[in-house]
Amino acid sequence: MQNFEYCNKTKIIFGKGTENQVGSETAKYAKKVLLHHSGGSTVRSGLIDRVKESLKGAGVEWVELTGVLPNPRLSLVYKGIEIVRKEKIELILAVGGGSAIDSSKAIAVGAVNDGDVWEFYDRKKSADKALPVGTIVTIPAAGSESSISSVITNEAGPWKRGINFQCIRPAFSIMNPELTYTLPPYQTACGITDMMAHIMERYFTKEPNVELTDELCEGALRTIIRNARKIFSGGERDYAARAEIMWAGALAHNGLLDTGRIGDWASHALDHELSALFDLAHGAGLAILFPAWIKYNIKENTPRLARFAAKVWGVDGAFYDYEQAALEGVFRMENFFRSIGMPVRFKDANIDPARIGEMAKRAVHFGPVGNYRKIDEQAAEAIYRLAAE
Amino acid sequence: MQNFEYCNKTKIIFGKGTENQVGSETAKYAKKVLLHHSGGSTVRSGLIDRVKESLKGAGVEWVELTGVLPNPRLSLVYKGIEIVRKEKIELILAVGGGSAIDSSKAIAVGAVNDGDVWEFYDRKKSADKALPVGTIVTIPAAGSESSISSVITNEAGPWKRGINFQCIRPAFSIMNPELTYTLPPYQTACGITDMMAHIMERYFTKEPNVELTDELCEGALRTIIRNARKIFSGGERDYAARAEIMWAGALAHNGLLDTGRIGDWASHALDHELSALFDLAHGAGLAILFPAWIKYNIKENTPRLARFAAKVWGVDGAFYDYEQAALEGVFRMENFFRSIGMPVRFKDANIDPARIGEMAKRAVHFGPVGNYRKIDEQAAEAIYRLAAE
Numbered sequence: 001m002q003n004f005e006y007c008n009k010t011k012i013i014f015g016k017g018t019e020n021q022v023g024s025e026t027a028k029y030a031k032k033v034l035l036h037h038s039g040g041s042t043v044r045s046g047l048i049d050r051v052k053e054s055l056k057g058a059g060v061e062w063v064e065l066t067g068v069l070p071n072p073r074l075s076l077v078y079k080g081i082e083i084v085r086k087e088k089i090e091l092i093l094a095v096g097g098g099s100a101i102d103s104s105k106a107i108a109v110g111a112v113n114d115g116d117v118w119e120f121y122d123r124k125k126s127a128d129k130a131l132p133v134g135t136i137v138t139i140p141a142a143g144s145e146s147s148i149s150s151v152i153t154n155e156a157g158p159w160k161r162g163i164n165f166q167c168i169r170p171a172f173s174i175m176n177p178e179l180t181y182t183l184p185p186y187q188t189a190c191g192i193t194d195m196m197a198h199i200m201e202r203y204f205t206k207e208p209n210v211e212l213t214d215e216l217c218e219g220a221l222r223t224i225i226r227n228a229r230k231i232f233s234g235g236e237r238d239y240a241a242r243a244e245i246m247w248a249g250a251l252a253h254n255g256l257l258d259t260g261r262i263g264d265w266a267s268h269a270l271d272h273e274l275s276a277l278f279d280l281a282h283g284a285g286l287a288i289l290f291p292a293w294i295k296y297n298i299k300e301n302t303p304r305l306a307r308f309a310a311k312v313w314g315v316d317g318a319f320y321d322y323e324q325a326a327l328e329g330v331f332r333m334e335n336f337f338r339s340i341g342m343p344v345r346f347k348d349a350n351i352d353p354a355r356i357g358e359m360a361k362r363a364v365h366f367g368p369v370g371n372y373r374k375i376d377e378q379a380a381e382a383i384y385r386l387a388a389e
Numbered sequence: 390m391q392n393f394e395y396c397n398k399t400k401i402i403f404g405k406g407t408e409n410q411v412g413s414e415t416a417k418y419a420k421k422v423l424l425h426h427s428g429g430s431t432v433r434s435g436l437i438d439r440v441k442e443s444l445k446g447a448g449v450e451w452v453e454l455t456g457v458l459p460n461p462r463l464s465l466v467y468k469g470i471e472i473v474r475k476e477k478i479e480l481i482l483a484v485g486g487g488s489a490i491d492s493s494k495a496i497a498v499g500a501v502n503d504g505d506v507w508e509f510y511d512r513k514k515s516a517d518k519a520l521p522v523g524t525i526v527t528i529p530a531a532g533s534e535s536s537i538s539s540v541i542t543n544e545a546g547p548w549k550r551g552i553n554f555q556c557i558r559p560a561f562s563i564m565n566p567e568l569t570y571t572l573p574p575y576q577t578a579c580g581i582t583d584m585m586a587h588i589m590e591r592y593f594t595k596e597p598n599v600e601l602t603d604e605l606c607e608g609a610l611r612t613i614i615r616n617a618r619k620i621f622s623g624g625e626r627d628y629a630a631r632a633e634i635m636w637a638g639a640l641a642h643n644g645l646l647d648t649g650r651i652g653d654w655a656s657h658a659l660d661h662e663l664s665a666l667f668d669l670a671h672g673a674g675l676a677i678l679f680p681a682w683i684k685y686n687i688k689e690n691t692p693r694l695a696r697f698a699a700k701v702w703g704v705d706g707a708f709y710d711y712e713q714a715a716l717e718g719v720f721r722m723e724n725f726f727r728s729i730g731m732p733v734r735f736k737d738a739n740i741d742p743a744r745i746g747e748m749a750k751r752a753v754h755f756g757p758v759g760n761y762r763k764i765d766e767q768a769a770e771a772i773y774r775l776a777a778e
Contacts, residue, residue, distance in 0.1 A: 001404075001628075001629055001632045001633075002404065003403060003404025003405060003406075003407065004401075004403050004404060005400065005401065005402050005403070006400075006401040006403070007398070007399065007400035007401065008397065009396070009398050010396065011394065011395075011396035012393075012394065012395040012396065013394050014392060014393050014394070014395070014648070014649075015390075015391065015392025015393060016392060017392075018392065208629070209629035209632070209633070211612045211615065211616065211629075211633050212608070212609060212612045212633050212636055212637050212640070215608030215609065215611060215612050216605055216608055216609070218608065219601070219604030219605055219607065219608045220601060220604065220605070222604060223600045223601040223604050226600065227600065239390075240390055240597070240598035240600075243390045243598070243649070244390075244598070244600050244601050247601055247648065247649070248601050251601070256645075259403070259636065260403075260632070260636070
């Protein structure tokens with residue numbers, strides 16, 4: 001087990017009706033906030049009206065910035081930063097999923113640091129201060145509600161790049177599973193895949209002796225799989241199932257599940273290129289790439305892949321052949337993704353394999369990716385090819 | 390699943406040699422600290438010398454208060470409060486196990502609130518401010534290093550009572566598993582039992598639909614059991630095993646494992662009387678009382694007890710009879726406790742059953758205890774009698 005530091009200051013306010021606490025919670029940090037969201041379903045559902053009422057009741061003023069899209073855009077971040085500076089805003093309140101939250105984090109860090117905010121994403125510099133961010137989560141997926149991460153797409157490339165700074169971890173996050181009842185199934189499934197990928201990226205490590213973390217990861221994955229099945233078997237409005245998924249999504253990415261080791265993250269890097277070039281939802285890209293990544297690594301620490309198959313997918317642990325067990329796990333994982341409507345091959349999502357070479361080159365822009373096994377340009381191309389089969 | 394709030398601000402600094410970071414970490418909060426510890430093994434091991442060197446290197450002054458005992462005493466807390474006020478101390482630095490940390494928390498809360506600090510423990514009032522506490526953990530057990538709890542013994546009674554305030558959660562905790570290599574086996578075993586009890590108290594709930602929390606609890610318990618066996622099979626200096634136990638001890642009591650439900654805590658309440666009257670180590674008392682508590686509740690939500698037996702103790706889940714499975718689980722739990730040298734009956738610890746009536750009366754001093762099933766005086770007596778069999 002490696003030495004580690006762990007501290008997560010995000011206050012989670014979880015449960016039915018909790019969005020009505022947003023005013024009183026926000027008032028602890030700010031008199032004026034940037035209310036940042038899509039302007040679509042957040043408004044149609046009546047959520048934004050309730051949020052405004054709560055803010056008003058607590059004497060908090062707001063300026064609204066709508067238009068957040070999936071794979072949130074840098075141009076809107078620039079606009080947010082300008083508003084925050086001009087209006088002397090003290091907190092960014094994100095209402096939505098990972099896109100709204102990541103966009104809010106980018107604004108929060110850009111507003112109080114000099115220079116172009118993209119330089120943080122382009123790894124030219126690091127930040128240790130940001131405005132506080134509060135969130136009301138409507139899509140359990142990215143885990144951004146208690147993470148140190150933010151991923152933004154720069155349309156100029158397009159480049160999709162991420163930062164990981166302690167200072168952008170939200171001050172508070174409000175999570176009401178009822179708000180997810182009306183999510184389109186595709187978004188629910190993308191979210192489920194994304195949070196599973198966050199756990200799997202942490203699980204696939206070469207660091208031995210992280211048993212507690214392994215047990216927590218495996219338990220969280222089993223919980224997600226079981227409850228996903230409930231939701232996709234007529235349980236769209238099953239509070240318990242929605243709650244398990246929502247809470248698991250936050251734990252998946254809050255840092256707890258990689259204590260004592262470093263994770264892999266190659267699949268995420270490979271997906272960034274897929275979703276940047278084809279504007280594919282992040283979860284859908286991961287459903288395609290994760291099985292391919294395991295297949296590519298099948299000779300690499302095979303017992304680990306077999307354990308994953310046994311503990312998470314119920315493959316018989318007494319399989320004599322680790323490789324056979326690991327491949328059976330991949331097979332079950334693909335079937336699961338298919339069962340919730342996710343693509344598992346390029347053709348399922350109309351991805352053109354002709355651009356594999358370009359994606360592979362872009363994926364290793366900052367050098368080889370991944371830690372379980374270093375993925376260079378050639379390896380990236382091989383994984384994309386497995387996904388295109 | 391019930392609504393919940395969760396926020397844990399303790400910064401965990403975990404791993405080899407981390408005690409040498411105490412100076413730089415402390416300096417973020419204070420120029421002068423109360424260095425609070427037993428004065429026994431902490432000194433003999435050379436740890437306190439290293440701590441002082443680190444504090445000195447960071448320009449932090451200290452006043453030392455030694456003499457902390459297991460079941461930490463109120464009289465020493467009073468002394469600490471006096472020193473802190475007189476010396477204008479800004480942080481309490483606990484070096485030791487749950488006793489040193491709980492005593493430090495009592496001093497931290499007593500020093501900045503008017504009146505007698507015992508009134509907090511006697512449930513006469515509540516606190517929302519305290520001095521910051523930092524810890525260097527030497528005994529993984531109480532989980533006090535990132536919990537909101539403190540338990541103090543008032544010699545006048547003797548009464549053993551606890552508080553749970555957010556304001557006493559430590560600012561930082563330094564955890565080096567190497568510091569636990571030389572723990573006497575009895576202390577290691579008491580600690581293991583205590584952390585298991587912290588998880589079981591949270592696990593035994595009547596709240597349905599807390600699957601993720603259940604999975605995390607079961608995984609943590611399995612990890613503790615496996616690694617305890619390693620330590621007690623010649624692995625005293627097995628870093629990985631010691632690290633798993635140490636990290637599990639913190640997670641067991643940091644609040645994560647009861648998100649979405651309330652736990653039971655009857656066994657803890659019953660043990661407080663046992664350890665107050667007989668000065669028995671907390672872990673040893675829990676090893677005696679938990680099996681008795683399950684036996685007493687065998688007809689109460691039996692499938693839950695059977696699940697515990699199956700998931701944690703490996704009892705065949707296909708048992709037709711839930712009660713039989715649950716009792717098999719208790720049997721295995723008792724055997725496990727015995728295997729690490731814990732008592733499982735009154736006679737193993739020289740507890741006089743003649744005082745059962747008195748203990749039962751004292752245990753319900755503030756009314757019935759427990760949530761899984763309300764335990765009144767009569768029920769408490771019945772559980773003590775099962776433990777005395």
